[in-house]
Structure formats: structure tokens, C-alpha cells
Amino acid sequence: MARYTGPKARINRRLNTLIYETAGAARALDRRPTPPGMHVRGRRPSNYGLALMEKQKIKHYYGLGERQLRRYFDAVSHKPGNTGELLLLMCERRLDNVVRRVGFTKTRPQARQGIAHGHFRVNGVKVTKPSYILRPGDIVEVRGRENLKNLYRGVIANASPDALDWVTFDSENLKATILGLPGASDISLPVDANSVVEFLSR
Template identity: 70%
Template sequence: MARYHGPKARINRRLGALIYESAGAAKALERRDNPPGMHVKGGRRLSNWGKASAEKQKIKHYYGLGERQLRKYYHMVASKKGNTGEQLLTLCERRLDNVIRRAGFTKTRPQARQGIVHGHFFVNGVKVTSPSYQLRQGDVITVRAKEPIYNLYKGVLSEGGANTPDFVSFDGETLRATLLAVPGPNDFSLPVDVNIVVEFLSR
């Protein structure tokens, strides 16, 4: 799932949400929000298993997770006190690729993952090449000090459209982002019924 290269517009339409944010995929969802291949208005009615599976697919595609990684996150929070679903999404939101996307460095999460793997980003002055790196409160993200890389991300900012969440501060002049707090339920950007996903994973 982390390396999904198929038609992104089809995933958006199938799941009925803006999962992939590329321009073409977003426009396809706006034009036709019905599932692909379903010519009856409203499509088919899903079973409880089908609904849970669809919600799980939303999380996997949105955050770029594989099945094993999603289950790993679930097992990390399953025995902790509090709402398991919220804690699961908190882990997803704390991923380096997600924070880079939400801070406004990139337009999409795949772009953020590509930049991380290529060594474009540092956390607290140390190069990190793992998109799944879990950020902690106070961590600072900066861009590698090379002019072509700096200009690349400056160019993204010049296009506008960034909507930085409250749990991240971002300085567009220095290309520096700081995780101000651990993201909570009000910070989650994916509309998903995570509770039925937790029930699905607990089987």
C-alpha cells in the first residue's frame, strides 16, 4: 500500500473521499463521486464487513500504510488506556511524511515520502530517510541546505493552498516546521469511522 502506483482517481471514487490529493484525482472525485463500475445511483449496499474493510482502506491509502504496518500500529496502542481508535490515528498523524504534508512543504503525502527518501529533510538537525518516523512534541523539521532543494520547496509554497494545522508551526521563510503538540481528535484530517476499523483489526 505504501507503494501504490495504480489509478488514484479510482481509489477516491471507490472510497468516496479525497484520499489522494493530486489535481487529477481530486477533479475526478468532483466530477463523479459514485464508485467506478457502479451505474446504479448509490451503488451497492455494503455489509458490515465491507464497511469496515472500506474504512480500513481509507486509512491505508491516505497515510500510505501497508497491512502489516497498520496492524503494528494497532498492536502498539491496543493495550493502552483511552480510545484505541484515536490513538491509532494519532500515530498516523505523527508520521514524518504526514506532518511534512500538513505543514505545507508538499502538496501530497507521496511527494513528502519521496522527498524524505531522497534525504531532503532533517529532524532536529539529523537527516531522516524513513517516512514512518514518529515525531515527538518539540521536534523541528528543516530542509537540506542545498539551493536546488530549497528552491523546490519554496516553489511549492509560492503556489499557495497550505492550511497548517494548530499542532504544527511553520515558517515559510526559513522552511522550518515544529511539532507543537501531539495531534488529537480535533486535528485528524481524514474523515473515517476508526472504531469499526479497530473492531476489524481486533478479530
């Protein structure tokens, strides 16, 4: 699941959400917002089916496998507060998500690829795990190689980054600084997280 390589447009149409942000997948959702397949248009999904779809949104959007999602759920289920919200906030703090949202890349799969290839450092140390959870005070920057800096400057020049209150981004020095923890308004995925919590609690 963390390395889904199938047609991204089908996932966008099936979940009726812009999960994959490539140009072709986005156009497909705009052009044909109905689910793929011949016999699905008249069918109404059950409550179980709806909850499963919401869970699939989280897995595809953040690039999580089933075991990884359940690990995150176990980590937040005993904390005070809304468990669904806490689950999404943990996903928002992933390194690949922050790299995408500040504008280093155009999509999350691109962010995961760049991190896995060692293009980024956190607090001066090369990190190759896209699932690395960032904390307040962490500094994310492109490694010092000139070819990498030129690559990401080109991407940033054509990117449309999200405005984040909890992260500052220095596009000149290719550096993002984590100021604090994200809040509920910073969650970028429209999803019914409470139904996912009920699904995972079974």
C-alpha cells in the same frame, strides 16, 4: 500498499473520499462520485465491507501497508483512551504527514518521495523514513542545499497548508517545529476509526 501506483481517481471514487489530492483525482471524484465499475451502484455493502472500506481509507491516505497498520494498532491497543482515535493520532505524527500538512508538498506521495530522497532533516539529522514518528520538540527542516530550498520555496508559494495548533511553520527558513501532540480535532481524515478497530481486533 505503501507504494500504490495504480489509478488514484479509482481509489477516490471507490472510497468516496478525497484520499489522493492530485488535481486529476480530485476532479474525477467531483465529476463522478459513484464507485467505478458497471455493477456496483445498486449493491449495498455489508458491515464487513463497510469496515474494510474504512480500513482502506486509512491505508491509502497515510500510505500504510497491512503489517504497518497492524503494528500501529498493536502499539496503541493497550494504551488508555479511544483506540481508534489513538491510532489516527499516531498516523498524524508521521513525518510524511507533517511535511504535507505544513505545506512543504501538495500531496503525501510527494512528501514520501522527498523524504526518501533525503531532502529533510529532523533535529539536524537526515531522515529517509517517511514513517518516522515525530515528538514534541522535534524540528523538521529542508537540508541546506540551495537547489532544494528553491524547490520547496516554490511549492510553499503555491500551497495551501493546514493550520495546525501543535506545529509552527517558518516558511522563510523552511522549518517546522513540533510544539506538542495532536488532538482529536487535528485528525485530517474523515473515517470511522472504531469500525476499523473492530475489524483489526478479529
